[in-house]
Amino acid sequence: MSALLLHTAQVHVATFDRLRDEIAPGLALRHVVRPGWLTEARQGQTEGLDARIAELATEAQAAGQSFLCSCTTLGPLVERQGGLRIDxxxxxxxxxxxxxxxxxxxxxxxxxxxxxxxxxxxxxxxxxxxxxxxxxxxxxxxxxxxxxxxxxxxxxxxxxxxxxxxxxxxxxxxxxxxxxxxxxxxxxxxxxxxxxxxxxxxxx
Structure with missing residues (x-):
């Protein structure tokens, strides 16, 4: 049981580790933190983001992992790749x-x-x-x-x-x-x- 989590702020790593320990202690989490991706999305630069998010989604699928994005702004892009948007x-x-x-x-x-x-x-x-x-x-x-x-x-x-x-x-x-x-x-x-x-x- 494992999941890949995409964040745009480091602070979310501790939040989700704490929730995992409380709710699903057997779930292994792999965190990927990309602060710059939020900046790009806010500037409307989504073409490159789509490709990079697709790569992460492919990595997660190959590893048998669920894929969650904790950034609301990036959520629709992640959901298009079969991931779970946090909201x-x-x-x-x-x-x-x-x-x-x-x-x-x-x-x-x-x-x-x-x-x-x-x-x-x-x-x-x-x-x-x-x-x-x-x-x-x-x-x-x-x-x-x-x-x-x-x-x-x-x-x-x-x-x-x-x-x-x-x-x-x-x-x-x-x-x-x-x-x-x-x-x-x-x-x-x-x-x-x-x-x-x-x-x-x-x-x-």
Missing amino acids: RPMMQAAARIGGRILLAHALDSTRGPSLDLLGSLTDARSQIRALAIPGAWPLFEAGETARFHAYIAGAIRADLAARGADVVVLAQASMADAAPLLEDLGLPVLSAPRQAMLALATRE
Whole structure:
């Protein structure tokens, strides 16, 4: 039992190792970290990315490994190669809850893929509202993760106070640790890494 995980930030390695130890201790993980690939995707340079992602997918298949990408921006490219995009299990859970869905994201490049996926899974009764939190991302890039998560939680609280929601979706894996800061809200706050690891364990 093994899986190849593609990340665009080193911090996700520890996150998924921890979740693996908790959820699927028999699952061997091989991590590949490519920070520059997110930069390319944000600049619209996807032709070369498609080829490199296809190579990783082929490596994983040859080794009998599942293939997961923890970057929401790269998710659609990975899914086209038969891999698992990190946000699909989370979006499926949000669609099951339905109603007023608040989709929070810290990168503009995440907005389109996230809205497209969630929109494809929800029915006409659901109302999806995107909340951009661009001021948070420089904190993540600077390694100030505690401030990053606090900033996200504060922005979500302010939005909910004004407009409410039935479920909150944290679009990016990097945002996951904002969820515990919102536990007192009394509504589901969904993050991607845990549910993606559950899906990986099921695939295996």
